[in-house]
Amino acid sequence: NQKVVLITGCSSGIGLALAARIAKDEKKRFMVYATMRNLGNAEPLVEAADRTLGRTLELKQLDVCSEESIKACVDSLPERRVDILISNAGMGLIGPIECQSIDEMKTVMDTNFFGLVRLLKEILPDMKKRKKGHIVVISSVMGIQGILFNDVYAASKFAVEGFCESLAVQALRFNLNISLIEPGPVITEFERKVYEEGLKTDLSKADKVTADMFTNIYLKNYKQIFESLGQTAEDVAEHTHRIITMDDPPFRHQTNTLYTPMTTLKYADPNGDLPIETFYKMVFEHDKVFNASLNFLKLLRWRSRKSFTLEKDKST
Numbered sequence: 001n002q003k004v005v006l007i008t009g010c011s012s013g014i015g016l017a018l019a020a021r022i023a024k025d026e027k028k029r030f031m032v033y034a035t036m037r038n039l040g041n042a043e044p045l046v047e048a049a050d051r052t053l054g055r056t057l058e059l060k061q062l063d064v065c066s067e068e069s070i071k072a073c074v075d076s077l078p079e080r081r082v083d084i085l086i087s088n089a090g091m092g093l094i095g096p097i098e099c100q101s102i103d104e105m106k107t108v109m110d111t112n113f114f115g116l117v118r119l120l121k122e123i124l125p126d127m128k129k130r131k132k133g134h135i136v137v138i139s140s141v142m143g144i145q146g147i148l149f150n151d152v153y154a155a156s157k158f159a160v161e162g163f164c165e166s167l168a169v170q171a172l173r174f175n176l177n178i179s180l181i182e183p184g185p186v187i188t189e190f191e192r193k194v195y196e197e198g199l200k201t202d203l204s205k206a207d208k209v210t211a212d213m214f215t216n217i218y219l220k221n222y223k224q225i226f227e228s229l230g231q232t233a234e235d236v237a238e239h240t241h242r243i244i245t246m247d248d249p250p251f252r253h254q255t256n257t258l259y260t261p262m263t264t265l266k267y268a269d270p271n272g273d274l275p276i277e278t279f280y281k282m283v284f285e286h287d288k289v290f291n292a293s294l295n296f297l298k299l300l301r302w303r304s305r306k307s308f309t310l311e312k313d314k315s316t
């Protein structure tokens with residue numbers, strides 16, 4: 001009576017941690033199909049999966065940008081059955097929009113948004129027929145709140161959130177669940193890749209103020225934000241494992257309690273000015289306050305780790 005879980009983007013980061021965590025479920029409740037674009041990159045997952053490989057975990061090829069590859073993967077599963085879909089594959093993009101090409105932006109939308117749409121076009125009709133299924137999407141806090149120089153990435157995650165919020169109403173009619181997992185900063189390849197690409201940005205098309213803002217404010221603080229607020233991929237996997245084992249899973253779940261004060265600002269002001277002004281002040285007016293808050297958050301992180309452990313202890 002195992003549930004079939006299909007996960008995308010499992011060669012690194014959150015996808016890898018998710019595949020290993022769910023395959024290692026203490027009660028062996030899941031059969032995991034861990035998919036990736038290129039099976040040549042499976043080594044780190046094979047290592048993390050340990051003895052679950054060939055038992056509760058199998059590897060499959062799947063590129064979320066190719067309908068054929070999605071269909072071939074789903075067709076290869078027994079009865080094409082997917083009980084839990086975890087849409088995780090994604091990519092980032094930072095920098096001033098005047099320095100990015102439309103093609104670069106389209107690749108982000110194609111992966112983060114249309115990747116999810118393609119998966120659901122293939123999998124949702126079967127779930128509706130069975131009147132059973134859980135669609136879990138690794139979104140981001142940037143799916144509900146934009147961040148400086150993440151314009152297109154945030155737009156792609158907003159698209160994901162709007163799409164899922166619309167579908168969720170229909171899903172209820174078919175007894176299906178949809179959950180958006182919203183991590184804050186997570187320390188993965190994603191962060192490194194995005195930062196390195198960011199460093200290479202050709203800023204010649206940006207004016208001096210914008211170029212300076214990107215290099216001397218955004219990039220300078222980037223690493224520090226990940227260091228003080230960043231979660232591990234394993235932590236996000238733990239949260240997601242908890243969500244898929246719930247009888248009545250929530251539609252939205254933020255994984256980083258340190259970040260919730262920021263997202264709360266959005267709901268505190270219907271005019272929408274409060275989060276924008278707060279981000280502005282944090283970035284431009286109160287360099288010292290910003291650093292002080294980061295130090296404060298570091299302290300809180302220790303406390304929240306402790307409370308997360310306690311919560312886990314209670315449930316076992």
Ligand code: NAD
Nearest residue numbers: 009012013014063064065088089090140185186188189190
């Ligand atoms: P990552 O770069 O380690 O993982 C992303 C994975 O997606 C990679 O394995 C990559 O190969 C794969 N991928 C990219 N394009 C693909 C395609 N066309 N088909 C199949 N796979 C493809 O980064 P991560 O942090 O583990 O990111 C996973 C998800 O988490 C993404 O959706 C990302 O937006 C989201 N997220 C990340 C952070 C963060 O700070 N790292 C924060 C919030 C949300």
